[in-house]
Amino acid sequence: MYKKILVGxxxxxxxxxxxxxCGIYDVSNVPTGPTVHMGGANFLQTSxxxxxxxxxxxxxxxxxxxxxxxxxxxxxTMELKAEAGAPSVNVNFSGNDSSSVGPFNTSGTxxxxxxxxxxxxxxxxxx
Ligand SMILES: [Cu+2]
Numbered sequence: 001m002y003k004k005i006l007v008g009x010x011x012x013x014x015x016x017x018x019x020x021x022c023g024i025y026d027v028s029n030v031p032t033g034p035t036v037h038m039g040g041a042n043f044l045q046t047s048x049x050x051x052x053x054x055x056x057x058x059x060x061x062x063x064x065x066x067x068x069x070x071x072x073x074x075x076x077t078m079e080l081k082a083e084a085g086a087p088s089v090n091v092n093f094s095g096n097d098s099s100s101v102g103p104f105n106t107s108g109t110x111x112x113x114x115x116x117x118x119x120x121x122x123x124x125x126x127x
Pocket of ligand 1: 040041042066116120
């Protein structure tokens with residue numbers, strides 16, 4: 001009789017431990033991190049602040065291609081250049097897709113643009 005209760009308690013302990021371990025595992029698997037969405041001809045936000053070592057997940061929400069590179073649109077003039085410490089960025093989106101840029105391992109301000117759409121700029125601040 002007592003043996004059965006003891007076995008039951010041990011099994012309950014194992015079950016609790018297993019469920020707790022799975023809970024921790026699931027949390028660590030949830031994708032986290034900075035995200036910037038893109039519309040038809042723009043970044044939906046023009047700037048983002050991230051921590052050193054992070055990458056940015058760029059998400060193309062529409063069926064429009066984008067080509068994202070280091071640089072900035074200065075009015076109608078496309079200026080392609082990578083700041084010191086900037087990760088090299090050259091990513092093609094075909095529409096309704098996403099891609100990660102980075103990691104940004106140096107503190108500072110970094111400019112990204114889309115070569116297809118005039119004025120489509122994103123400023124990345126790494127703190
Ligand atoms: Cu674009």
